[in-house]
Amino acid sequence: MMTTALKYYLDEDLYALALPLTGGAEAICKLFSVVGQNLGDVKGRSGDQVLQKLLGVPSAALESPLHNHTGLENFILMKYIDEFRDAAVAKQLAAAIACEVDPARQYRLMEFCGGHTHAIFRYGVADLLPPNVVFVHGPGCPVCVLPMARLDHTIQLALEHEVMLCSYGDLLRVPASHGQTLLSAKAQGADVRMIYSTQDALGLARAHPTRQVVLFAIGFETTTPPTAVALTTAAAHALENFSIFCNHLLTPPALRAILTASFDVNSPLGIDGILGPSHVSTIIGSVPYQFVPDEFGIPLVIAGFEPLDVLHSTLMLVRQINQGGCRLENQYQRAVSSEGNRKAQALMQDVFVVRDQFEWRGLGRLPHSALALHPRYAAFDAETRFAVTLPTSTETKGCECAQVLRGQLKPTDCTLFGRACQPDHPLGACMVSAEGACAAYWHYGRFRTPPETN
Amino acid sequence: MPPTFIHPALDLNGRVELRHGSGGRAMAQLIEQLFWRTLDNELLRQGNDQALFQPPPGRLVISTDAHVITPLLFPGGDIGHLSVHGTINDVAMSGARPLYLAAAFILEEGLPLSDLAHIVASMAQAANAAGVPVITGDTKVVERGKADGCFITTTGIGVVPEGVMISGERATAGDAILVSGTLGDHGIAVMAAREQLGLEMELISDSAALHELVAAMVAAVPQMHCLRDPTRGGMAATLNELAQQSQVGMQIKESAIPVREPVRGVCELLGLDPLHVANEGKLIAICPADHAQRLLATMRAHPLGQDAAIIGEVVEDRHCFVQLHTQLGGWRVVDWLGGEQLPRIC
Numbered sequence: 001m002m003t004t005a006l007k008y009y010l011d012e013d014l015y016a017l018a019l020p021l022t023g024g025a026e027a028i029c030k031l032f033s034v035v036g037q038n039l040g041d042v043k044g045r046s047g048d049q050v051l052q053k054l055l056g057v058p059s060a061a062l063e064s065p066l067h068n069h070t071g072l073e074n075f076i077l078m079k080y081i082d083e084f085r086d087a088a089v090a091k092q093l094a095a096a097i098a099c100e101v102d103p104a105r106q107y108r109l110m111e112f113c114g115g116h117t118h119a120i121f122r123y124g125v126a127d128l129l130p131p132n133v134v135f136v137h138g139p140g141c142p143v144c145v146l147p148m149a150r151l152d153h154t155i156q157l158a159l160e161h162e163v164m165l166c167s168y169g170d171l172l173r174v175p176a177s178h179g180q181t182l183l184s185a186k187a188q189g190a191d192v193r194m195i196y197s198t199q200d201a202l203g204l205a206r207a208h209p210t211r212q213v214v215l216f217a218i219g220f221e222t223t224t225p226p227t228a229v230a231l232t233t234a235a236a237h238a239l240e241n242f243s244i245f246c247n248h249l250l251t252p253p254a255l256r257a258i259l260t261a262s263f264d265v266n267s268p269l270g271i272d273g274i275l276g277p278s279h280v281s282t283i284i285g286s287v288p289y290q291f292v293p294d295e296f297g298i299p300l301v302i303a304g305f306e307p308l309d310v311l312h313s314t315l316m317l318v319r320q321i322n323q324g325g326c327r328l329e330n331q332y333q334r335a336v337s338s339e340g341n342r343k344a345q346a347l348m349q350d351v352f353v354v355r356d357q358f359e360w361r362g363l364g365r366l367p368h369s370a371l372a373l374h375p376r377y378a379a380f381d382a383e384t385r386f387a388v389t390l391p392t393s394t395e396t397k398g399c400e401c402a403q404v405l406r407g408q409l410k411p412t413d414c415t416l417f418g419r420a421c422q423p424d425h426p427l428g429a430c431m432v433s434a435e436g437a438c439a440a441y442w443h444y445g446r447f448r449t450p451p452e453t454n
Numbered sequence: 455m456p457p458t459f460i461h462p463a464l465d466l467n468g469r470v471e472l473r474h475g476s477g478g479r480a481m482a483q484l485i486e487q488l489f490w491r492t493l494d495n496e497l498l499r500q501g502n503d504q505a506l507f508q509p510p511p512g513r514l515v516i517s518t519d520a521h522v523i524t525p526l527l528f529p530g531g532d533i534g535h536l537s538v539h540g541t542i543n544d545v546a547m548s549g550a551r552p553l554y555l556a557a558a559f560i561l562e563e564g565l566p567l568s569d570l571a572h573i574v575a576s577m578a579q580a581a582n583a584a585g586v587p588v589i590t591g592d593t594k595v596v597e598r599g600k601a602d603g604c605f606i607t608t609t610g611i612g613v614v615p616e617g618v619m620i621s622g623e624r625a626t627a628g629d630a631i632l633v634s635g636t637l638g639d640h641g642i643a644v645m646a647a648r649e650q651l652g653l654e655m656e657l658i659s660d661s662a663a664l665h666e667l668v669a670a671m672v673a674a675v676p677q678m679h680c681l682r683d684p685t686r687g688g689m690a691a692t693l694n695e696l697a698q699q700s701q702v703g704m705q706i707k708e709s710a711i712p713v714r715e716p717v718r719g720v721c722e723l724l725g726l727d728p729l730h731v732a733n734e735g736k737l738i739a740i741c742p743a744d745h746a747q748r749l750l751a752t753m754r755a756h757p758l759g760q761d762a763a764i765i766g767e768v769v770e771d772r773h774c775f776v777q778l779h780t781q782l783g784g785w786r787v788v789d790w791l792g793g794e795q796l797p798r799i800c
């Protein structure tokens with residue numbers, strides 16, 4: 001029932017994401033481990049009402065004096081999350097994997113998303129798996145693959161054009177050229193604001209009509225619809241002091257690039273299977289990945305971000321590999337349909353155009369891999385509104401991010417790892433976000449290969 | 455005390471102005487009518503620039519803590535409570551009985567006097583409840599924009615009972631690690647209030663003075679090795695500090711760590727780790743394993759320790775790693791935070 005109800009929401013209205021979600025509704029979005037933006041018309045509804053609609057919980061139960069409003073939501077939220085982290089179920093899945101793997105071979109599985117990387121490390125998923133099942137960490141962390149030049153550009157906007165720069169939290173510490181970060185620019189006097197949603201940026205623009213407010217828009221298809229809504233809202237209200245610096249990326253071209261590269265070098269680091277994006281797929285659906293099995297002969301399973309999702313998807317991949325299969329499967333059926341969220345897609349088509357090419361940190365220039373604002377919205381494009389001249393950015397020498405992002409090296413293979421490069425002073429982007437492979441290794445997995453003392 | 459008719463009554467509808475820190479009549483009025491009256495005690499009443507007292511026998515400890523917080527008032531407390539609790543706790547973590555506090559205020563021009571009155575009343579309430587008076591203080595006013603409403607620095611002194619040796623370098627392999635209650639309440643409550651996240655959940659700071667809990671623990675298990683309150687940086691930072699100081703490793707169990715569900719919920723939503731979130735009314739205790747059950751029972755018998763739990767043990771590890779046995783059954787490192795904890799994008 002949950003899935004049906006959820007599907008209904010995924011296909012329904014997307015526009016509500018322009019409106020602040022109530023805490024209850026947001027909790028419920030998370031409850032279904034769907035990004036908040038997907039749950040449609042939660043506008044003005046209490047969490048109860050959304051729950052009621054999703055779960056079919058009778059309203060009498062919600063009004064029961066035993067459960068106050070938030071208590072029930074929390075109860076269900078936690079119950080749901082715990083279900084996807086249950087140790088006993090994890091053991092069963094791990095046992096099934098252990099029993100089905102062929103000890104004579106390796107299973108190299110690439111998790112595309114930083115969310116998966118994070119879950120694998122945060123919950124110690126690898127400890128439950130046999131040693132011949134190996135996770136290769138892919139490039140699916142939007143912060144990691146943002147090229148330094150874009151960040152330099154942003155910092156210059158903030159420092160020289162004196163704009164109010166609105167950014168998500170995890171971008172603030174990413175190193176640009178000369179070790180500059182948005183936080184260090186802030187310390188130098190730039191007006192950098194951390195936002196939780198694109199709505200916060202619109203709010204700031206309304207509250208400060210004399211200031212130029214720039215939204216640093218970044219992310220894969222998951223975070224693109226909220227940017228689109230912010231843009232259409234700004235246009236509808238002629239919010240002239242608002243503009244967007246667009247760095248939205250497309251997932252399938254990156255996947256293609258990685259696969260092409262690892263085929264080119266015909267490297268022994270070949271990938272046997274792929275855990276496909278979860279939240280991204282709620283928007284774009286599963287169809288756009290069909291080329292992976294079709295053209296590259298590699299099985300792909302769209303996998304949720306909870307640790308049991310990862311284990312379950314791993315089992316599905318192991319089974320396919322053992323059977324010599326190469327299909328597209330969807331483990332994350334509770335949120336992903338084959339065609340995705342059509343309303344969101346239509347909106348994106350309306351306000352964005354695909355760039356001819358875009359540089360990805362570590363992967364180089366990839367054709368048709370990113371979005372720019374549609375010319376119709378040029379007035380809101382920070383790239384045209386503010387002229388920026390950039391010195392050439394230089395990537396750190398010796399940083400192996402490029403290979404790490406392609407899954408060709410492990411973070412610990414980089415000679416800078418844990419020495420010159422640590423989360424406190426990252427030299428490459430993989431060390432910055434908790435979802436970057438190097439940072440995840442350092443934060444969570446360091447005890448496996450402790451640094452030599454002395 | 456000088457007769458109060460010299461200064462007219464302070465108008466609480468007004469705001470802090472530069473003259474309130476200038477040394478003139480307005481300052482005297484503020485100090486008398488707001489600080490002295492509210493924080494009233496014998497030593498403060500002497501009206502000197504210092505407070506004079508006879509220390510009791512024993513070893514003295516002193517600790518100082520600067521308090522800055524946005525917003526000044528948050529669910530479950532305000533900067534006034536915090537400035538009393540924080541310093542009492544720092545003193546108490548040596549096993550000491552806190553005696554007195556001193557307080558210095560930096561006020562920003564424009565701060566509503568009613569807010570200041572509220573904050574000072576909270577301090578008085580916290581100090582009275584704890585039995586640790588504020589016996590001397592100082593006030594400065596800075597121009598608008600040069601501070602964030604109100605900064606409060608408090609210094610506390612206390613006396614350590616004979617035979618108690620509690621210190622960060624005493625954790626020994628085999629010791630048990632205990633926590634006095636749920637983690638993350640303070641940091642999440644403040645964050646939700648500051649960022650106006652509009653959450654309907656019940657999020658309340660745990661700000662509290664822990665010295666009475668500590669006194670009970672010290673009386674029950676004087677052999678305790680370490681005590682520390684996991685404030686900024688959360689439990690992760692505190693355990694790492696203790697591991698470094700003692701040159702040991704630690705292994706803790708995720709399923710044993712108490713976290714209130716609304717706090718877990720917000721951490722889930724924002725991609726934060728409750729182990730990194732600040733607490734203001736919790737402590738971590740390390741004691742020899744054979745005393746752990748007695749210590750746990752003592753903690754649970756106290757209202758501020760009713761959710762106490764044994765969460766892990768100290769192990770030998772020359773790398774001084776703090777490791778977590780995850781809910782799922784795997785292992786990971788619990789690291790210090792690089793800087794401020796920042797919410798993730800996806």
Ligand code: SF4
Nearest residue numbers: 400401414421428438
């Ligand atoms: S350890 Fe640092 S320098 Fe090396 S690949 Fe990772 S991010 Fe780059």
